[in-house]
Amino acid sequence: MHIETLTAHTKDVGGIPVARLLPQGKRRTIGAWCFLDHAGPAEFSADSLGLQVGAHPHTNLQTFTWMLEGEVWHQDSLGFRQLIRPKQVNLMTAGTGNTNGIAHTEQTPEGIKTLHAVQLWIALPMNQTIAPHFEHYPQLPEWSENGVDYILTTGSFGKHTAPTTQYSPLVGVDIHVHTQQTLTLPAQQAWEYGILVIKGSVTAENGITAHADELLFIEPHGNSHFNLTAEANTHLMLLGGEPLPHPTLIWWNFVADSREALCQAVDDWNQHSPRFGAEINLNGTPLKRLIAPEVPAGLGLR
Numbered sequence: 316m317h318i319e320t321l322t323a324h325t326k327d328v329g330g331i332p333v334a335r336l337l338p339q340g341k342r343r344t345i346g347a348w349c350f351l352d353h354a355g356p357a358e359f360s361a362d363s364l365g366l367q368v369g370a371h372p373h374t375n376l377q378t379f380t381w382m383l384e385g386e387v388w389h390q391d392s393l394g395f396r397q398l399i400r401p402k403q404v405n406l407m408t409a410g411t412g413n414t415n416g417i418a419h420t421e422q423t424p425e426g427i428k429t430l431h432a433v434q435l436w437i438a439l440p441m442n443q444t445i446a447p448h449f450e451h452y453p454q455l456p457e458w459s460e461n462g463v464d465y466i467l468t469t470g471s472f473g474k475h476t477a478p479t480t481q482y483s484p485l486v487g488v489d490i491h492v493h494t495q496q497t498l499t500l501p502a503q504q505a506w507e508y509g510i511l512v513i514k515g516s517v518t519a520e521n522g523i524t525a526h527a528d529e530l531l532f533i534e535p536h537g538n539s540h541f542n543l544t545a546e547a548n549t550h551l552m553l554l555g556g557e558p559l560p561h562p563t564l565i566w567w568n569f570v571a572d573s574r575e576a577l578c579q580a581v582d583d584w585n586q587h588s589p590r591f592g593a594e595i596n597l598n599g600t601p602l603k604r605l606i607a608p609e610v611p612a613g614l615g616l617r
């Protein structure tokens with residue numbers, strides 16, 4: 316078993332503290348999970364509009380939003396407009412290949428003054444033909460055992476299975492540990508796992524401890540489970556998945572399997588290609604359509 320701790324790069328995005336755990340230098344992915352931000356908890360001032368992200372595109376990935384506190388409006392270029400609330404998942408699929416893509420906006424509703432969320436991306440298997448789509452999961456499997464609360468956001472865990480659409484095998488479980496104890500978590504031998512600590516701390520079998528905004532990265536290497544000791548009042552998210560059979564390149568909001576495909580996505584978005592669907596009707600809100608920056612000279616070249 317291989318276990319290590321990854322530390323977040325933290326920044327302030329319009330008054331929201333954001334801890335980025337993935338991608339980072341030594342660890343780009345956990346299975347197909349290829350991007351992980353812990354956003355908040357944030358309290359907005361009276362004059363703040365909160366999160367206001369203008370139209371921006373995605374390719375070859377799914378955006379997976381796990382809401383903990385607050386509310387966010389999602390609106391996309393397929394015409395979906397959906398409010399997400401705590402304990403809900405929004406899953407937006409960009410589709411695969413050089414002719415698919417999607418765009419969306421994200422906005423805090425008027426009057427909402429908090430935000431706390433885990434924002435993930437899932438790289439799509441680029442050997443599958445996948446069309447753009449949007450799904451909202453208002454209710455997910457939720458249960459308690461031995462003073463631990465579980466919510467299954469995607470995949471299967473124990474005898475529970477979430478309804479969330481997947482294109483490669485994944486799991487995502489929100490776990491609240493109320494009293495200090497050791498959890499035995501089931502593992503698939505060839506998968507990769509990450510434990511995002513949202514609050515509190517966990518210690519792995521080899522004595523490595525992860526605190527808030529740290530990620531324990533675990534490769535089971537043939538083991539069918541791993542043990543974690545959590546201190547009282549610990550909130551974490553277990554992520555896991557089977558590695559994709561191809562490399563995942565990321566630039567800005569795009570995923571692709573080659574530098575050429577990333578350059579194509581940048582050009583297509585900046586030239587208003589119909590690949591990204593319809594222009595989003597913003598109903599008069601002053602959001603700006605974002606501009607894709609050019610792919611850096613060295614990215615994706617060996």
Ligand code: MN
Pocket residue numbers: 371373378419568
């Ligand atoms: Mn987005």
